Amino acid sequence: MAMNDAQLERFSRHIILKEVGIEGQEKIIQGKILIIGAGGLGAPAALYLAAAGVGIIGLVDGDKVDLTNLQRQVIHFTPDVGKPKVTSAKEKIELINPDIKVITYQERVFADNILEIIGGYDFIIDGTDNFPAKFLINDVCVMTQKPFSHGGILRFDGQTMTYVPGRACYRCIFKEPPPKNAVPSCSQAGVLGAVAGMLGTIQAAEALKFIIGKGELLLNRLLIFNAFKMEFRTVRTQRNSQCPVCGSKPTITSLEDYEQPACDLHLKEDINENKG
Amino acid sequence: MRIKINGKEQVIEKGLSVAELLIVNKVEMPDMVSVQLNGEFVRRGKFSQTVLKENDEIDFLYFMGGGK
Ligand SMILES: [Zn+2]
Numbered sequence: 001m002a003m004n005d006a007q008l009e010r011f012s013r014h015i016i017l018k019e020v021g022i023e024g025q026e027k028i029i030q031g032k033i034l035i036i037g038a039g040g041l042g043a044p045a046a047l048y049l050a051a052a053g054v055g056i057i058g059l060v061d062g063d064k065v066d067l068t069n070l071q072r073q074v075i076h077f078t079p080d081v082g083k084p085k086v087t088s089a090k091e092k093i094e095l096i097n098p099d100i101k102v103i104t105y106q107e108r109v110f111a112d113n114i115l116e117i118i119g120g121y122d123f124i125i126d127g128t129d130n131f132p133a134k135f136l137i138n139d140v141c142v143m144t145q146k147p148f149s150h151g152g153i154l155r156f157d158g159q160t161m162t163y164v165p166g167r168a169c170y171r172c173i174f175k176e177p178p179p180k181n182a183v184p185s186c187s188q189a190g191v192l193g194a195v196a197g198m199l200g201t202i203q204a205a206e207a208l209k210f211i212i213g214k215g216e217l218l219l220n221r222l223l224i225f226n227a228f229k230m231e232f233r234t235v236r237t238q239r240n241s242q243c244p245v246c247g248s249k250p251t252i253t254s255l256e257d258y259e260q261p262a263c264d265l266h267l268k269e270d271i272n273e274n275k276g
Numbered sequence: 277m278r279i280k281i282n283g284k285e286q287v288i289e290k291g292l293s294v295a296e297l298l299i300v301n302k303v304e305m306p307d308m309v310s311v312q313l314n315g316e317f318v319r320r321g322k323f324s325q326t327v328l329k330e331n332d333e334i335d336f337l338y339f340m341g342g343g344k
Contacts, residue, residue, distance in 0.1 A: 037343050037344060039343060039344030040342070040343055040344050041343045041344075042343075063344075069344070073344070126343070127343045127344075128343050128344070129341065129342055129343040129344035130341055131339070131341045134341065134343075151343060152339070152340025152341055152342060152343060153340060153342040153343060154338075154340045154341070154342045157338070157340060158340070159337075159338075159340050172317065173310055173312070173317065173337055174310050174337070174339060175310070175317075175319075175320075178307050178308050178339050178341075179307050189342065191342055196343075222337060224337070233282070233283055235283075235312065235335050235337065236315055237312065237315075238315060238316070240317045242317075242319075
């Protein structure tokens with residue numbers, strides 16, 4: 001597959017990087033990346049992956065754009081309110097680069113659909129907003145040996161790590177979802193929009209490095225930052241032999257859905273209860 | 277004695293356990309923290325038995341579930 005003149009020009013700032021070059025850019029164009037959650041993390045990740053020319057971008061999200069999303073979910077614009085997030089994101093990606101094939105999944109990930117969804121992709125970006133999905137993504141990726149980027153944000157904080165088979169997984173650090181009552185609700189927590197942008201952009205960079213096969217990924221390292229003090233730190237981690245999913249005697253051998261609802265689900269339930 | 281907490285030196289009382297350090301450091305929701313001691317994951321059930329030593333490096337890693 002040779003790039004045409006327009007592609008050579010469009011991607012010239014990548015190609016000029018000796019670590020990327022024509023070969024790396026061609027790998028990006030042939031890359032298949034799935035973004036789960038087209039929100040705070042997924043939005044910047046999708047924009048940068050689209051701009052980078054990733055050949056196939058999958059988007060998974062069951063929600064519609066609402067007004068509270070626009071403070072940080074930069075792929076969605078004011079006229080998109082009410083539109084499915086995957087549709088809104090697909091439209092922007094196609095405006096950035098019409099050559100990209102966007103595959104949309106207007107649904108949430110569950111134990112019974114995630115295997116089928118992730119199947120064809122090279123790399124997964126976790127941009128979800130709840131622990132059940134984050135643990136499910138970790139488990140399915142460990143079980144099927146699929147590389148992925150974990151990301152989490154809260155208030156002014158963000159953290160991210162990358163998994164490839166054989167290295168520490170999310171459960172090596174966080175064994176199981178926190179107890180339900182310990183999770184602060186979204187409305188209590190809040191997040192600085194730019195923090196989502198910082199973290200989602202780091203995840204996009206990890207995905208691109210994985211695709212071109214260059215650089216050092218966040219393997220066995222958890223990158224933590226606090227944007228309020230603007231401090232960054234990487235904590236060395238290691239594979240935990242007692243990890244319930246990737247350890248020597250795994251206790252989790254099939255996918256399961258945790259009961260803990262997503263926090264925005266909580267809110268909707270609360271609203272409905274108030275209405276009733 | 278001196279230990280490093282989240283990469284920063286801190287002087288703490290001798291003989292503190294991980295569980296006590298969480299209280300001293302005002303970790304509001306201990307359920308929302310995962311603890312690594314000298315690079316090794318400490319099981320939640322062992323927080324009170326695990327006593328800190330001089331020059332230990334301990335990391336409190338917080339659950340962050342947001343993303344949307
Ligand atoms: Zn593991």
